[in-house]
Amino acid sequence: MKVGAVIFDIGNVLIEWQPERYYDRTIGPEQRKAMFAALDLHGMNDRVDRGENFTAVVRGFAAENPDWAPEIMAWHDNWAALAAPAIDHSVRLLRGLRRARVPVFALSNFGIETFAIGEAEYPFLEEFDRRYISGHMGVIKPDPRIYEMVEQDCGVAPGALLFADDRADNIAAAAARGWQTHHFDGPAAFAARLVAEGLLTEETAA
Structure with missing residues (x-):
């Protein structure tokens, strides 16, 4: 047709859209690998993609995972650098x-x-x-x-x-x-x- x-x-x-590449630059490949192994960051992002509020989702996820809170908040605060x-x-x-x-x-x-x-x-x-x-x-x-x-x-x-x-x-x-x-x-x-x-x-x- x-x-x-x-x-x-x-x-x-x-x-x-390569968030891993952003974190490789900012926290280094080894820390990035550990972070993505420990956290379902793409699952967090799926919630946003389904229509949940971006700020609320990321802040909530950071609060649930305090050991990685600054890195998680970077997903929110530097989002334009992730999507580039x-x-x-x-x-x-x-x-x-x-x-x-x-x-x-x-x-x-x-x-x-x-x-x-x-x-x-x-x-x-x-x-x-x-x-x-x-x-x-x-x-x-x-x-x-x-x-x-x-x-x-x-x-x-x-x-x-x-x-x-x-x-x-x-x-x-x-x-x-x-x-x-x-x-x-x-x-x-x-x-x-x-x-x-x-x-x-x-x-x-x-």
Whole structure:
């Protein structure tokens, strides 16, 4: 089926999301490994992505784990440094699709407050035709419900949606609903996919 809309994940597709790398820089790899072994920081972040208040969740988690409290609070206080930098080629693909009048949506696990921070840091996050942000939706990928909610809202048949995400479980959940998918492992391969689908030219995908 011809692609009717392209859906971008955000973390590790348009913006690098590697909290471990931030902590490697700030507390060193050994301390970081110990911290992530002791604490479910990504589980903490999932709560934010489901719509819980960012500040309340992180402060509560720090209070529960006082031995790591300053490091946990850095997740909150320096969040913009964790979600960096932008993946510039991916941003060019987003804008190239917009210029080609291809509908472009975002579907991302993101908190309400953290997405507001992201918008301030990365203005291109405002350029989508539609944005499906988990914190506002109350459900995160790969729960099938979030894909169903996109289908119900966007007006594009599932088989005409092309979804790019870096996580295999998120891709598998979309494919199970009949979406076309691209397992993102870098912008060059995604650019080639968009050219192969006839959505961009070699020049506009560069």
